[in-house]
Amino acid sequence: MKIFRSYLFLFALAVAMTVSVYLSLATPVAGNFGDVVTFKMNGTANSTPALLRLDRSAFDTLGSLHIIASDRYGTRQLVRLVSQTQISDAGVKPGHSFVALVEYIPAEKMFVLGPIERVDPIMTFDFIPGLGELGRNMLFHVPMSMTAFLAFLVGTIYSIMYLIRKRPSDDRSARAASAAGLLFTLLATITGSIWARFSWGTFWNWDPREVSIFILLLIYVAYFILRSLLEESEEKKARIAAVYNIVAFVSVPFLMFVVPRIKQSLHPGGGGSEAPIINTSSTPVHTDPALLNLHWIMVILFVLLFVWMKDLYTRILTLEERTEN
Amino acid sequence: MPSTATALLRKDFTIEFRTRFGVSAVVMFLLVTVAVIAFSTPGEQLSPSILSAFFWIALFFGGMTGLARSFIAEEERGTAFLLRVYAPSDSIFIGKLLFNLAMMLSLSLVSVLAFLFFFRDFVVKDWLMFLLQLVLGAAGIASVSTILSAIIGRAAQKGALLPVLALPVLMPLVIATTDATRITLEVANSWDGIRENILILLSFDVAITLVSYVLFDVIWKD
Numbered sequence: 062m063k064i065f066r067s068y069l070f071l072f073a074l075a076v077a078m079t080v081s082v083y084l085s086l087a088t089p090v091a092g093n094f095g096d097v098v099t100f101k102m103n104g105t106a107n108s109t110p111a112l113l114r115l116d117r118s119a120f121d122t123l124g125s126l127h128i129i130a131s132d133r134y135g136t137r138q139l140v141r142l143v144s145q146t147q148i149s150d151a152g153v154k155p156g157h158s159f160v161a162l163v164e165y166i167p168a169e170k171m172f173v174l175g176p177i178e179r180v181d182p183i184m185t186f187d188f189i190p191g192l193g194e195l196g197r198n199m200l201f202h203v204p205m206s207m208t209a210f211l212a213f214l215v216g217t218i219y220s221i222m223y224l225i226r227k228r229p230s231d232d233r234s235a236r237a238a239s240a241a242g243l244l245f246t247l248l249a250t251i252t253g254s255i256w257a258r259f260s261w262g263t264f265w266n267w268d269p270r271e272v273s274i275f276i277l278l279l280i281y282v283a284y285f286i287l288r289s290l291l292e293e294s295e296e297k298k299a300r301i302a303a304v305y306n307i308v309a310f311v312s313v314p315f316l317m318f319v320v321p322r323i324k325q326s327l328h329p330g331g332g333g334s335e336a337p338i339i340n341t342s343s344t345p346v347h348t349d350p351a352l353l354n355l356h357w358i359m360v361i362l363f364v365l366l367f368v369w370m371k372d373l374y375t376r377i378l379t380l381e382e383r384t385e386n
Numbered sequence: 387m388p389s390t391a392t393a394l395l396r397k398d399f400t401i402e403f404r405t406r407f408g409v410s411a412v413v414m415f416l417l418v419t420v421a422v423i424a425f426s427t428p429g430e431q432l433s434p435s436i437l438s439a440f441f442w443i444a445l446f447f448g449g450m451t452g453l454a455r456s457f458i459a460e461e462e463r464g465t466a467f468l469l470r471v472y473a474p475s476d477s478i479f480i481g482k483l484l485f486n487l488a489m490m491l492s493l494s495l496v497s498v499l500a501f502l503f504f505f506r507d508f509v510v511k512d513w514l515m516f517l518l519q520l521v522l523g524a525a526g527i528a529s530v531s532t533i534l535s536a537i538i539g540r541a542a543q544k545g546a547l548l549p550v551l552a553l554p555v556l557m558p559l560v561i562a563t564t565d566a567t568r569i570t571l572e573v574a575n576s577w578d579g580i581r582e583n584i585l586i587l588l589s590f591d592v593a594i595t596l597v598s599y600v601l602f603d604v605i606w607k608d
Contacts, residue, residue, distance in 0.1 A: 269561075272561070276554050280555065283550050283551050286547075286550065287538075287541060287551060290547065291541050297540070300605070301541075304533070304537060305534075307601060308533055308601065309554070309555050311590070311593050312554070315558035316558055320558055323582045323583075
């Protein structure tokens with residue numbers, strides 16, 4: 062684990078983290094009719110990135126919309142709205158900007174608004190009714206939850222290794238991994254409850270997945286309570302705590318994967334449905350491939366962050382033990 | 387089954403019949419719980435979901451009061467050492483597990499009778515499935531508390547610790563079993579509704595018992 066202690070690793074991690082967090086926060090959300098966003102065409106040779114902005118002149122005397130779009134050749138009427146209903150629910154007013162998938166009609170040199178799909182030359186958050194800007198939480202909440210599970214898995218593996226090899230360093234690693242897992246679970250809970258507050262209305266709904274993560278927190282808090290209450294030698298303490306860690310981990314897959322999928326859930330994938338990551342609209346929304354890549358990059362970065370934190374905490378524990386002796 | 391396990395089982399039963407400490411404490415706990423529920427909901431129409439929650443709260447905490455003693459009593463009496471000398475650890479585990487299972491099943495029986503007697507809304511529509519999920523749930527609680535009481539036999543503040551350690555670990559089981567109980571109270575032909583819950587219970591019971599069996603040796607020996 063020498064590499065995780067080099068400054069180069071830390072520097073690279075910090076830079077990558079900053080860039081990814083920036084991208085997560087700066088990437089526009091498609092189709093909420095309130096933001097200035099750019100769009101790009103897919104596929105056709107005539108595609109052109111453009112910024113759509115509604116101004117007063119977009120409304121003619123009869124009240125129907127004329128979309129004025131600016132592209133690299135100047136501002137002109139490029140886009141025509143097919144029907145009013147596509148943007149009526151947000152109550153479009155002059156001055157609003159919006160994004161939409163537009164179809165280019167070569168004959169008329171016009172774009173026609175189609176179903177809202179994607180924005181931004183690089184990537185975009187898909188528009189989900191009622192979720193809007195909160196979609197970017199997906200790049201924090203989901204990787205944090207994944208890292209938390211990985212951390213508990215690593216902790217359990219170290220506990221098993223401790224029981225096999227009886228090396229004190231394995232016990233310290235198990236403790237450090239579980240502690241980091243607890244931290245990531247806490248972060249996932251916080252980001253999740255912020256998400257819940259603004260998309261479901263309350264910070265806490267006792268959704269199956271919320272029950273699961275709550276219980277997960279209790280399990281690993283109990284692990285540290287047990288450790289502090291054991292009145293034995295260090296070796297025996299480590300052994301008993303390792304056993305609890307392994308026994309407790311038996312219920313972790315049930316909590317994280319089985320129960321939330323069987324019970325009716327507000328989360329995607331609940332109630333036995335085979336829902337994709339995000340599917341709340343009647344028309345399926347496909348996650349932007351670039352966004353999905355960023356998601357996996359975030360997962361990797363969080364995992365590396367976990368590895369670094371675990372390593373750091375293991376070293377602290379080692380030093381503590383050395384000073385005690 | 388090893389003969390030492392049966393000997394241990396017989397010993398535990400003998401002590402239990404002689405003192406009746408465990409059973410009476412648990413039954414008292416259960417009756418107090420039922421009385422509190424009855425007093426706090428006078429004349430209320432209790433829905434199946436509320437009744438199944440009450441039922442498993444009573445059963446879980448009742449079980450915790452009774453089963454926590456299985457290894458703590460040995461440590462307190464100082465007989466744990468003799469037990470270590472006398473019998474191999476796997477037969478001790480089997481003996482204690484079976485004793486806890488018997489305790490838990492009799493506790494389940496008592497609580498079913500108590501709920502049937504005290505709550506007129508507690509009407510089981512599908513007895514077969516109700517008993518199936520009850521036995522599986524009780525077995526899971528017995529299995530988890532066997533290994534955990536062996537763990538806390540070594541810790542300070544033994545009495546309070548078992549529920550703290552056991553509840554989170556047992557939570558998948560409690561979620562599945564409260565749901566299954568609710569469904570068996572609601573519909574007569576409940577297999578379709580509780581199939582997934584039964585599968586969770588079964589797999590959880592098997593997994594936790596196997597893991598406990600493998601790991602018991604590590605805790606037990608010095």
